[in-house]
Amino acid sequence: xxxxxxxxxxxxxxxxxxxxxxxxxxxxxxxxxxxxxxxxxxxxxxxxxxxxxxxxxxxxxxxxxxxxxxxxxxxxxxxxxxxxxxxxxxxxxxxxxxxxxxxxxxxxxxxxxxxxxxxxxxxxxxxxxxxxxxxxxxxxxxxxxxxxxxxxxxxxxxxxxxxxxxxxxxxxxxxxx
Amino acid sequence: xxxxxxxxxxxxxxxxxxxxxxxxxxxxxxxxxxxxxxxxxxxxxxxxxxxxxxxxxxxxxxxxxxxxxxxxxxxxxxxxxxxxxxxxxxxxxxxxxxxxxxxxxxxxxxxxxxxxxxxxxxxxxxxxxxxxxxxxxxxxxxxxxxxxxxxxxxxxxxxxxxxxxxxxxxxxxxxxxxxxxxxxxxxxxxxxxxxxxxxxxxxx
Numbered sequence: 455x456x457x458x459x460x461x462x463x464x465x466x467x468x469x470x471x472x473x474x475x476x477x478x479x480x481x482x483x484x485x486x487x488x489x490x491x492x493x494x495x496x497x498x499x500x501x502x503x504x505x506x507x508x509x510x511x512x513x514x515x516x517x518x519x520x521x522x523x524x525x526x527x528x529x530x531x532x533x534x535x536x537x538x539x540x541x542x543x544x545x546x547x548x549x550x551x552x553x554x555x556x557x558x559x560x561x562x563x564x565x566x567x568x569x570x571x572x573x574x575x576x577x578x579x580x581x582x583x584x585x586x587x588x589x590x591x592x593x594x595x596x597x598x599x600x601x602x603x604x605x606x607x608x609x610x611x612x613x614x615x616x617x618x619x620x621x622x623x624x625x626x627x628x629x630x631x
Numbered sequence: 632x633x634x635x636x637x638x639x640x641x642x643x644x645x646x647x648x649x650x651x652x653x654x655x656x657x658x659x660x661x662x663x664x665x666x667x668x669x670x671x672x673x674x675x676x677x678x679x680x681x682x683x684x685x686x687x688x689x690x691x692x693x694x695x696x697x698x699x700x701x702x703x704x705x706x707x708x709x710x711x712x713x714x715x716x717x718x719x720x721x722x723x724x725x726x727x728x729x730x731x732x733x734x735x736x737x738x739x740x741x742x743x744x745x746x747x748x749x750x751x752x753x754x755x756x757x758x759x760x761x762x763x764x765x766x767x768x769x770x771x772x773x774x775x776x777x778x779x780x781x782x783x784x785x786x787x788x789x790x791x792x793x794x795x796x797x798x799x800x801x802x803x804x805x806x807x808x809x810x811x812x813x814x815x816x817x818x819x820x821x822x823x824x825x826x827x828x829x830x831x832x833x834x835x
Binding site: 477500502503504505506508509510511512513514515516517518519520521522524538539542543546547548549613 | 735823
């Protein structure tokens with residue numbers, strides 16, 4: 455596992471590495487670019503860029519069926535683009551998968567357009583009875599990698615898709631605000 | 632647009648399913664929703680190979696994404712190709728999968744698009760495939776593409792697909808005859824579980 459300075463992004467990286475992730479499926483958000491750059495340098499990890507978030511859910515379902523370990527990285531507004539596939543494929547078929555959604559809602563947002571959906575993304579997931587966890591200023595940084603690793607395990611144990619909202623907008627703040 | 636839309640192709644969906652279920656009997660197959668999923672799965676059950684099939688109940692268009700995920704996951708672990716059986720309406724809902732696949736070049740992926748040029752189960756509304764060359768789009772996305780419209784052409788293509796390195800795209804022009812269908816009785820979770828077990832059994 456990589457030895458990295460203690461930051462939010464690095465904590466997520468360490469949690470994913472501890473989970474043995476082989477595939478990183480993504481539609482990038484600016485707040486998750488450091489995570490993507492890290493795995494881009496790892497030959498043992500395959501990066502899969504998608505054009506639209508619903509594709510990523512389908513690809514992750516296929517990887518899971520093939521017995522491979524994948525994770526999906528998106529911006530939280532991507533929830534709006536994948537909701538049908540998330541519900542009618544991932545949740546309905548009880549397919550375990552972990553999605554990590556970079557928050558554009560919440561503290562430190564500077565773009566109102568990005569925030570427009572980000573602000574309601576957690577409520578939409580809750581209204582659809584879809585399980586989520588959150589990493590932000592309320593969770594000590596020391597627990598971030600643990601949460602990522604156990605989020606992946608939880609999805610596998612429960613045989614369902616799990617989404618982890620992560621607020622990475624202030625990379626200089628150790629408390630994850 | 633406000634008229635009954637029909638075509639004059641000789642192949643029916645059932646003709647195509649009969650060929651594919653025999654020619655790709657032992658390959659993993661992901662099938663698009665509605666009529667395709669129900670009819671093909673019923674045929675697979677009659678042949679005793681239903682565990683090799685993953686029928687989509689919804690998620691229109693995502694059979695191709697899931698097929699790409701299976702192909703990438705099985706790469707290097709089996710010689711078998713991953714087969715996606717889509718319909719024109721479903722495939723057009725996720726056309727961007729072709730551009731995604733172009734970046735990844737999954738050599739073990741074969742996509743069949745059974746193209747009757749309409750949304751059949753909803754009353755026969757036309758799709759765009761009568762106006763565009765879908766195979767040209769696939770070729771531009773680095774697929775080896777073919778269009779077939781007869782049983783002989785389809786049989787000829789199938790015999791070469793397994794031998795040739797992909798990814799492959801085959802557009803099959805069919806008429807609007809409906810295949811026999813039966814509603815899927817299996818639970819979705821059971822369908823995924825049995826398909827995952829089958830993939831595990833063929834992975835080295």
